[in-house]
Amino acid sequence: MKRILIPLFAILVVAVSCKSEAKKATAFNNQLANINREIAAKGQALQPIMRDAMASKDFSKLVKPVNELSDYIDAKLPEVTALENVGGSEKFKTAFIDFLKYEKEMMATVDPFTKMNENTAQEELEAAVQTMIKKADEESLLLTKLKAVQQEYAAKHGFKIEKLD
Numbered sequence: 001m002k003r004i005l006i007p008l009f010a011i012l013v014v015a016v017s018c019k020s021e022a023k024k025a026t027a028f029n030n031q032l033a034n035i036n037r038e039i040a041a042k043g044q045a046l047q048p049i050m051r052d053a054m055a056s057k058d059f060s061k062l063v064k065p066v067n068e069l070s071d072y073i074d075a076k077l078p079e080v081t082a083l084e085n086v087g088g089s090e091k092f093k094t095a096f097i098d099f100l101k102y103e104k105e106m107m108a109t110v111d112p113f114t115k116m117n118e119n120t121a122q123e124e125l126e127a128a129v130q131t132m133i134k135k136a137d138e139e140s141l142l143l144t145k146l147k148a149v150q151q152e153y154a155a156k157h158g159f160k161i162e163k164l165d
Contacts, residue, residue, distance in 0.1 A: 021087050025157035028086040029150065032096050033162075035076050039103055042069040050113070054125075059116040066114050070107045073100060087157055095149040102142050109135045 046065045053059045077100045085093060109132040116125065147161075154161050 022157045022159065025087045025089070025153065026159045028083070028089055029092075029154060029157075029159070029161075031083070032080065032092070032150075035080065036096075036099075038072065039069070039076075042072060046110075050110075053113065054129075057116075057118040057120070059113050059120075062110075063114045066107065066110055070104075070111070073103050073107060076100060077104065089153060092149045092153040095146045099142055099146050102138065106132075106135050106139070 042065065046062075046069060049061055049065055053062050077097070080093065080097055080100060083093060109128070112128045112131075116128075150161060
């Protein structure tokens with residue numbers, strides 16, 4: 001009887017530990033996904049404000065949302081960097097940190113608009129728009145890489161990634 005219980009107990013411990021690891025991995029993924037969702041939501045909210053500012057040449061309404069998004073990214077970068085890796089999350093974490101660094105660089109291209117006003121030369125405005133567009137073009141490649149690494153991490157730990165529209 002003892003010969004049967006010891007291997008059975010060992011199998012149970014391995015199964016429980018695997019489930020625990022999967023839960024930790026899912027929680028790690030969700031933590032990063034929630035940060036990404038918050039950045040996306042703040043970015044989406046900024047778009048109509050940016051359009052209105054360009055049309056009216058009143059850029060003062062950009063200051064608060066741009067600063068809030070920049071501050072959020074600035075706070076999350078060291079937070080994510082300090083996260084303990086969970087179940088081989090190194091590649092996923094590194095890709096996410098790269099994404100946050102990109103977002104910080106992207107915000108640096110948006111910040112000049114907060115200093116503009118009705119006296120800003122059209123050439124300066126157009127140059128800032130072109131700089132922002134050029135930087136924005138890099139996002140899809142970075143997101144593709146991040147999604148691939150996230151999918152790999154999810155597959156390794158047996159959970160699925162939600163598709164967001």
